[in-house]
Amino acid sequence: MKLKLLSTLLLTAVVFNLNAQSDAGEVLFTVDNDPVYVSEFLRVYNKNLDLVQDESQKDVDEYLTLFTNYKLKLKEAKTLKLHKKPSYLRELNTYKKQLAKNFIYDNKVTDALVEEAYDRISYDIKANHILIKIPENANPQDTLVAFNTISKLRDRALNEGFETVRKEVHNGKSVFGEALGYFSGFRMVYKFENAAFNTEVGEISQPFRTRFGYHIVHVLDKRKSRGECTVAHIMIGIKQNDTLSENPESRIQDIYKKLNQGEDFEALAKQFSEDNNSASRGGLLASFSSGQLSSPEFEEVAFNLNEVGDVSEPFKTKYGWHIVKLHAKKSTPTFEAIKSELEAKVKRDERSKLIDAALYAKLKAKYQIDEEQPALAYFVSILNDEYFKNTWKLPSDFKGNSTLVKIGNQQFTFKDFGDYLEKTQRGTNPKSTFKTIVSEKYDTFLNTRLVLYQENHLEEENEEFAHIVNEYRDGLLLFDLMESTIWNTAKSDSLETRNYYNANKEKYVFPKRVDAIVASSTNQRVLKKVAKLLKQNMDLEVIKNLVNNNGEVHVVFTSGIMDANHQALPDNFEFSKGISKIYKHNKAYIVANVKDVLPKKLKTFEEAKGLIINDYQAYKEERWVNDLKAKYTVNVNQNALERVRNQIKN
Incomplete structure (x- = not known):
């Protein structure tokens, strides 16, 4: 309910609200000596001329009345200190942070990643890979060994054939040589996806690293995506070493014969399918695309069914014997149809790190932050093994007052970063070097403060952002004022609403x-x-x-x-x-x-209650505004008003 009412008030705020600048020029009127400038009035009048539905509001004097009433209400809200309420400040700050993301991030980077993602979900890649598994936080020596190992395996694969080497080296522990089948965008970690889509069919990629270790990938095929498929299946599982069970192939063939005799697929699935997860739904499975299932054979049969209702012949996978019925088949949607969905996926995916990196680079350039930070050597020198135990403290002779970095007009000292190091020591990888720890912590410290500084100063730097925030700020303030002064009291004031009805019965007929x-x-x-x-x-x-x-x-x-x-x-x-x-x-x-x-x-009171409450609220608001006019002195600069009239007429 609050959001609906707030949206109504925000429209009012759009119509009326922009920041008045103290040096914006001539004053049009004052509300208890608070100036409202001609430039503000003209700007909002011209900007919102097409928004007002009541033709009378296009008249300068009528518009001025509405505008003055709006300013009177905001004056009252601030007199009541509603702008200092914690709940108001929390909601405003939450909105500002959300809105700021649309202004501080580089949309070109996001758009490029979204377009790339669409291109990749439009194709399927078939590939195999070899992985040398190492922890994400492996030390430099182990990392170098893994890189050298994968490089040698690539040389062998080029000479001996990828499949030969893949099958030979796979041990399922430290080395994995896997056939991946077909996959599309978002099915693999982003770095792996990049390597696969950027390697030509028939080629072997250069070594690359993901969070799992070092890989090489052999691309076998690339085809247009087959879209999404929805099927139901009947499955008879293969039970190892169960001599008493009926032969699964014979059983599936018997079920297939019953289907050909006209029996219902869903009914047979409920009776006989051994896939307990889907049998109760008539065998229906969740929709899937290429590479999403762990059975390439199943996918192949499913996607080769053409018409809804088509049923496959029995076939075998590693899970057992199946019969599949096609329920739905969808091709890849157009880019415009799924653009917003892809953008949300991109921002949740590893790709978001590229968006963040572009932002950090932009802000470092904007605030002239040097890439080199010589002060980090000092912090490396004061760390010790206590840091890995979460018991490290800043030394007693710590140089806390020294300048570390300056962002805009805000200075950060050694103490600021030292406190951050102390607060974030929990969970530090014991294999990391002190140099790595300090470098990574500083990057996070700096990037977080760059973004926060930009958010806090965006209103000063971006006029459009400032206008939108002020529209929301005053709209939210006006909502709180109207809720407490008019809406809630009018609803609870049952005696007054009945009195209003009795005095105005002729309106409710x-x-x-x-x-x-x-x-x-x-x-x-x-x-x-x-x-x-x-x-x-x-x-x-x-x-x-x-x-x-x-x-x-x-x-x-x-x-x-x-x-x-x-x-x-x-x-x-x-x-x-x-x-x-x-x-x-x-x-x-x-x-x-x-x-x-x-x-x-x-109409009886009950029959007209909704209308009565609305009318009483309007009546009460009108009286309240008159009280505000008596409470706060409004002085209009008549010379300025006449110039405004002439300017609008021309």
Whole structure:
């Protein structure tokens, strides 16, 4: 509810709110000596001229009244210190941080990654690889050994053949030589995906590292993506060393014969499929694309089914024997259709590190941060083995006041980074060197503070961001004010709302209405038939069946209590009992069976409650605004106003 109401107020804020600059020029009016400038008024008036729906608001004086009332409400909110409420500040800061991301990140980098991702999900790569497994935080010596090993295996693969070497070296522990089948974008870690998609078919990649270790990849094929497939299956598993079980191939063939005899696939899956996860759903599996399943044979059969409802012959995988039925098949969507989905995936994926890296590089250049940081040597010198035990403290002679780095006009000292080192020592890899620890911690420290500094100063540097934030800031403030002053009190003030109703009963009236059945058709001849049937008091359902048959709808019926403004009734409709004449209405014809004519009458309080509350809120707000005008002095600069009128007219 709050979001809906806030969105309404934000529209008001869009119409009225932009930051007034103290040096922006001539003052148009003041609210208790707080100036509002001509430049602000003209800017928002011209910007939002097409947004206002009430023509009167385009009149300068009418617009000025609305604008003044808006400023009066904001003045009251600040007098009540609503802008200092913790809940208000939290919500505003959350919004600012979210909004800032749209302004500080380089959209070109994100767009390029999204386009690359779409290209990759549009193709399937078939590849095998060899992996020398090493921990992500392996020491330099072990890293070098792994790199040299994979390099030698690549040389061998070029001479002896990749498959020969892959099968020979695989031990499933430290060395993995695996056939990966087909895969698409987002199916592998990004570095592996890059290597596979950037290696030509038939070629072997250069060695590359992922978080699992060092790889080489042999690309066997590249094809257009086959999209997404949804199937159901019946599976008979292969039970090792179970001599009592029926032969699984014979059993699947028997089930296949029952299918060919016309029995229902889903029913047979529920009765006989040994895939417990899908049997209860008639064998239905989640949708999948190439490379998503661990059974290439299953995928091949599934994607080779062409028409929905097609059923495969029995086939064997490592899991058992299967029969597959096609439920749905979708090709790769267009780029525009999935652009937002891909962008969300990119920002969750390892690719996001490239977006972050581009931002850090941009901010370092903007704030002229040197890549080299000679002070790090000092921090390396003060670390000791206590750091790995989470018991390290800054030394007593620590040079805390020395300058470390300056971002814009904010100075960071040795103490700032020293405290950060002390707070983040938990979980440090004991195999890391002190130099590596300090370097990585400094990068994180610097990057975090660069982003935070940019966020905190974005309003000063980016006019568009400043306007949007101020629209939200004042809209949120106005929401809190209206909620506490008007909306909540008007709803809870039951005695006052009843008094308002009693004083304004003439506003809450049911107009003259009819209880009627209205038949509408473009065919006047058919409608004459309907009129005759209605005169015979024939049941409405019977009439429908007589005039709407053979799958065609010739007449649409509307029934209920209707006033003169009801869309089913023409403007010149006569309110009298019985079967009406045939009227021409909205490029069609209507005839009505008026069962009763209901005279105009007052609504009870309960019948009009929603309207009464809305009207009472408007009434209460009007009185409240008048009170604000009495509370705060508004002085309009008439000379400035006349110049504004002339400028807008011209």
